[in-house]
Amino acid sequence: MKRRTLLQAGALSTGAVVFMLGLGWWQSRHSDEAPSGTLPLPIDRMSFALTDQHGDTVEAADWLGQPTMVFFGFTWCPDICPTTLSAISDWLEELGPDADHLNTVLISVDPERDTPEVLGDYLSNFDDRITGLTGTLPQIEQAAADFRATFRKVQSEDNYTMDHTAGVFLFNADGRFANIIDHHEDPRYAVPKIRRVLE
Amino acid sequence: MNRLLAATLLSLVSSPVLACDAVQLGTIEVEQAWSRASIGTSRPGVVYLTIRNAGTEDDALVSIDTPISGMPMLHETVVTDGIASMPHAMEVPVPADATVALEPGGYHGMLMDLTQVLKEGESFPVTLTFRNAGEVTVPVSVQGVGATDAGCSENNG
Numbered sequence: 001m002k003r004r005t006l007l008q009a010g011a012l013s014t015g016a017v018v019f020m021l022g023l024g025w026w027q028s029r030h031s032d033e034a035p036s037g038t039l040p041l042p043i044d045r046m047s048f049a050l051t052d053q054h055g056d057t058v059e060a061a062d063w064l065g066q067p068t069m070v071f072f073g074f075t076w077c078p079d080i081c082p083t084t085l086s087a088i089s090d091w092l093e094e095l096g097p098d099a100d101h102l103n104t105v106l107i108s109v110d111p112e113r114d115t116p117e118v119l120g121d122y123l124s125n126f127d128d129r130i131t132g133l134t135g136t137l138p139q140i141e142q143a144a145a146d147f148r149a150t151f152r153k154v155q156s157e158d159n160y161t162m163d164h165t166a167g168v169f170l171f172n173a174d175g176r177f178a179n180i181i182d183h184h185e186d187p188r189y190a191v192p193k194i195r196r197v198l199e
Numbered sequence: 200m201n202r203l204l205a206a207t208l209l210s211l212v213s214s215p216v217l218a219c220d221a222v223q224l225g226t227i228e229v230e231q232a233w234s235r236a237s238i239g240t241s242r243p244g245v246v247y248l249t250i251r252n253a254g255t256e257d258d259a260l261v262s263i264d265t266p267i268s269g270m271p272m273l274h275e276t277v278v279t280d281g282i283a284s285m286p287h288a289m290e291v292p293v294p295a296d297a298t299v300a301l302e303p304g305g306y307h308g309m310l311m312d313l314t315q316v317l318k319e320g321e322s323f324p325v326t327l328t329f330r331n332a333g334e335v336t337v338p339v340s341v342q343g344v345g346a347t348d349a350g351c352s353e354n355n356g
């Protein structure tokens with residue numbers, strides 16, 4: 001009975017149900033140390049290792065020497081993730097060959113469902129310069145901690161969705177954090193922000 | 200899916216009504232209802248549309264229903280302190296003399312438990328229930344996986 005009541009509450013308040021059910025395994029264990037507004041680490045101080053859609057291991061150091069654009073999401077996300085991926089595809093198209101040497105990366109926050117194959121299949125619908133990364137839950141927690149990003153699983157009946165950091169992170173070629181493109185940012189400002197790290 | 204339901208859906212898919220056309224319900228007008236193609240049926244689908252209330256009384260969209268989803272709901276994507284979440288929306292207010300959009304990154308119809316693959320170029324019906332105006336069924340056109348609008352000509356200008 002108590003559980004049923006909580007599940008109903010979950011339909012109203014997805015955030016609250018995570019807290020109340022206390023099923024905290026998916027929560028980034030570093031989230032307490034990473035208050036919102038804290039900047040990501042420089043890439044050369046990141047320690048994550050993840051797997052891309054081709055099954056290859058990618059570590060932070062692999063990105064150094066080229067500017068980098070990273071965002072968090074998951075392929076079961078019907079609204080904001082395809083919208084962000086479409087926006088990024090548009091930006092890359094506008095930048096043209098200038099963006100060929102930009103590391104453009106989606107890090108999945110849903111390791112249960114987003115295998116490398118699933119990511120590859122999904123990303124084939126968007127600009128082919130976008131790399132998808134996934135891994136085990138601890139690996140993704142490490143990546144989130146490196147970026148000072150957060151994610152959590154929100155269960156509702158037999159489905160779940162993921163809350164996650166929405167911004168797009170930009171880094172210079174030497175790994176220094178440069179900027180964030182907000183989820184609602186006017187596209188006219190997004191491309192100039194990317195150009196600044198490409199220079 | 201049983202055969203009767205499949206036949207019904209097939210006939211709806213071949214409906215000549217265009218999703219870009221406005222559907223009228225009293226002083227409420229619904230147009231540009233669109234969705235994205237699905238990869239299989241395990242991921243939730245989405246519905247976006249535009250509602251105009253030309254009347255003098257406030258109304259609200261209180262629920263959606265469609266045969267292609269076992270669990271359709273109204274959701275709103277909200278970004279709080281940089282974190283995106285997608286809570287259930289009890290209703291979408293449609294004030295008098297106003298236009299309200301279910302659009303990417305905001306309100307959306309969330310279609311859990313898809314009963315069929317949503318293919319680009321096809322359409323499916325969604326029934327909207329308004330608190331005052333009642334029910335209306337509109338055709339939803341399925342756009343590409345990466346679409347960001349209904350693909351109607353007035354939207355492209």
Ligand SMILES: [Cu+2]
Nearest residue numbers: 079274285309
């Ligand atoms: Cu949703």
